[in-house]
Amino acid sequence: MSAVEIEAPVVGVTVYPDRARVTRRGSTRLAAGEHRVRIAPLPLGLRRDSLRVGGRGAVTVLGVEVTTWRQARSTDGQVRELERRKRELADELAEVDDADEVETQRGQFIGQLAERAGGTYARALASGKAAPTDVATFADSVAGQLADSQSRRRGLARRRTDLTEELAAVERQLKATDGKREPDRLAAEVTVAVDADDAELDLELTYLVDGARWQPSYDLRLVDDTMTVTWFGLVSQETGEDWPECVLQLSTARPAAxxxxxxxxxxxxxxxxxxxxxxxxxxxSFGALPPPPSPGAAPAAAAGAAPRSAPPRPKVRESVATVEQGVTAATYRPARPVAVPADGSAYRATIAVLELPxxxxxxxxxxxxxxxxxxxxxxxxxxxxxxxxxxxxxxxxxxxxxxxxxxxxxxxxxxxxxxxxxxxxxxxxxxxxxxxxxxxxxxxxxxxxxxxxxxxxxxxxxxxxxxxxxxxxxxxxxxxxxxxxxxxxxxxxxxxxxxxxxxxxxxxxxxxxxxxxxxxxxxxxxxxxxx
Structure with missing residues (x-):
């Protein structure tokens, strides 16, 4: 029995209020005989009893096995470069702090020297041992050194600000990659045993995963005697696998102030x-309600507005989802494919805009x-x-x-x-x-x-x-x-x-x-x- 590994990317996701059903598809050519077709990596938390295998081709499925696969630690070159740059920026910030401390001590020393020299020059002038031009020359020298020191400190402060901002940007980029790298250390793999008749196999794999959800939220806007209800779906997930741009569906079915x-x-x-x-x-008890909108005048027209004779421009339209009504639930498909990363960030899709009396x-x-x-x-x-x-x-x-x-x-x-x-x-x-x-x-x-x-x-x-x-x-x-x-x-x-x-x-x-x-x-x- 030969082993075959195929790529089966995510092509569709149906998100429920507390989980998601993921669909993957892949193709390969199989010679006549028995084969073990391997798909990996898959999220470690997939529900094994939910796994379903289907597809097309002159192939008989003999069995399906789910095992844990230990994946090597990520060797992403971009991550290594970000970590190296983070260390460099930390060293440069330390050097700036050291240089600023040196300039501070230099300024204090020059100030103390000028204070002590002031008394000495005063006595020398009184005794005729020093000319006024000597005092002026010394004062100019001290002032020039202090000015140079302050200029260097200002330059160091600007440098510190630039380094701090760059370090913060690098840390944000590293944080954004953490959610993508960590789940790759331990993953699941599916092995499908098949008997083929020298045929092209189009394999489809579906499974349920926890850690995914969608939640409804609304904007309710009253204008005259019409309430405009804008229904949003907020999708987020931490399943361990990123969802690329694919067919995303939001289902109201519930498998589980x-x-x-x-x-x-x-x-x-x-x-x-x-x-x-x-x-x-x-x-x-009863909740306090916010104050009503203050009856103010309509805002003045902006400068350069279109003349009265110009036709009004249409309102901005929102793309809404298409709906498939079932017996007890509905499934909504946003107007365009979307990508949802596995970092918990929310993607908002407009499901419907309703005009209600x-x-x-x-x-x-x-x-x-x-x-x-x-x-x-x-x-x-x-x-x-x-x-x-x-x-x-x-x-x-x-x-x-x-x-x-x-x-x-x-x-x-x-x-x-x-x-x-x-x-x-x-x-x-x-x-x-x-x-x-x-x-x-x-x-x-x-x-x-x-x-x-x-x-x-x-x-x-x-x-x-x-x-x-x-x-x-x-x-x-x-x-x-x-x-x-x-x-x-x-x-x-x-x-x-x-x-x-x-x-x-x-x-x-x-x-x-x-x-x-x-x-x-x-x-x-x-x-x-x-x-």
């Missing part, structure tokens, strides 16, 4: 129970915060199922929020918070409170009424969703009765949550009155009350 509107929690009332003590209710309104929860959040409700009218991933939200050209999309199916709506809109003013006040005792029996009552006012100071009509709540009793001795709900809420839940929707024109205001009373049986102390 955000912003939002504050949410209401149930408001319970109960009697005080001394034993055991009731745990204090923690108020529901958006509906804008405001949401406020004044019992938590007297502010209105601008909200976009967007329906996925595309055929794509968008996967969970981080998203950057833009309102026009302004970045307003960082959020995370959940799985977004076709036809499904999702809500996006666009920040606090200070042009919609909200106020919640306690209008009335009374504590009384019934004339018959010992029943006590506590009655309150709140007034919520909403003012629209935007230049267009606005729909404002107002959320509040009534308390819910947990004990039959504590009875909650609503007294005033004007206007009636559009929605309510069994947990006391109330929702109004106010339609306000520019400059208009609306008001909601909400009142209730709490009746307590004899001897019952109220727990859980809040204003």
């Amino acid at each position: 955000a912003t939002g509107v504050p949410e209401l929690s149930p408001w319970y009332l109960d009697r005080v129970r001394p034993a055991p003590p009731m745990p204090a209710m923690a108020p529901a 958006a509906r804008l309104d405001h949401v406020t929860v004044p019992v938590r915060a007297a502010e209105a959040h601008l909200r976009a409700t967007v329906r996925n009218t595309s055929a794509h199922t968008l996967l969970p991933g981080p998203a950057a939200v833009f309102h026009g050209a302004d970045f307003v929020a960082a959020t995370r999309l959940k799985t977004w199916a076709p036809g499904e709506e999702t809500e996006l918070a666009l920040g606090v809109d200070d042009r919609v003013r909200v106020e919640r006040k306690l209008g009335r409170r009374a504590d009384t005792r019934a004339t018959l029996g010992s029943t006590r009552r506590r009655e309150v009424e709140y007034r919520i006012s909403v003012a629209n100071h935007t230049p267009q009509a606005a729909t404002v969703e107002v959320r509040d709540q009534l308390p819910v009793s947990r004990d039959e001795a504590v009875v909650v009765r609503e007294s005033t709900l004007v206007p009636p809420p559009a929605e309510r839940t069994e947990l006391g949550e109330l929702t109004w929707r106010l339609r306000l024109g520019p400059g208009e205001s609306g008001e909601i009155a909400m009142g209730f009373r709490v009746e307590l049986a004899k001897g019952v102390e109220l727990a859980g009350w809040r204003e």
Whole structure:
């Protein structure tokens, strides 16, 4: 049985969220008889049970064997040259530092010499032993030597800067080669035993590897009533083999901090129970939203802009991936072949650009915060199922929020918070409170009424969703009765949550009155009350 080694480069990669399927192809001519066809090197971490062999030719596959192959350490001449240059630069930097230290000491010596000589010349001039010209000559000499020393130090500083920058560049190049060299020390090899009939063999090898992934990310840009969703796929891998420019596919199949509107929690009332003590209710927390985009004027036209009569230039287009829809997953192929090195760096491919209709309104929860959040409700009218991933939200050209999309199916709506809109003013006040005792029996009552006012100071009509709540009793001795709900809420839940929707024109205001009373049986102390 003869041994044959063929080259089978990577021709295609399908990347899953947590792994990748790699396809290699190679060709060779086989004489009649049995042969052992060897393909190496392959990544050491390939899943051996995933290995599949196929192809074309009058050949019968007798067996497949995967073994570990110890590859010689890389002898890349470029790497050796970079390491040599790194050593040279380090030596030159040390020489520059030594020369700078010598010049520093020289300057200090000249300065001390001039200081001591100054006193000697002063006495010599007083006694007539030295002429003024002698002093001037000495001073000029000292000044010239100091100037030369400072000039040399400036030259050394420039030299140090140049050497440091070059050394940093060499270190970056060496670091870039590390990911390519290290996995080559230990690799896998595949040996395919075949029986050939004097034929041309086109061999195809596929296998799964860990250490590869793709993750979705999004840009969500709202302009008027349209949300443009740009869907990106970030591909990275540390499988031990570089992927050259080949057919790259991103599959949604799985072989294996955000912003939002504050949410209401149930408001319970109960009697005080001394034993055991009731745990204090923690108020529901909510994420702070970034401020809304400041309404500024449109930027001035740049000098030299085209005249008004010139036709507008088309927008820059993005190449998007083609899609193959399966039963439970989709596979996306970027518009052009790409190379992905095995150093963990991410390659970003544009999967799709979607124009989706958006509906804008405001949401406020004044019992938590007297502010209105601008909200976009967007329906996925595309055929794509968008996967969970981080998203950057833009309102026009302004970045307003960082959020995370959940799985977004076709036809499904999702809500996006666009920040606090200070042009919609909200106020919640306690209008009335009374504590009384019934004339018959010992029943006590506590009655309150709140007034919520909403003012629209935007230049267009606005729909404002107002959320509040009534308390819910947990004990039959504590009875909650609503007294005033004007206007009636559009929605309510069994947990006391109330929702109004106010339609306000520019400059208009609306008001909601909400009142209730709490009746307590004899001897019952109220727990859980809040204003």
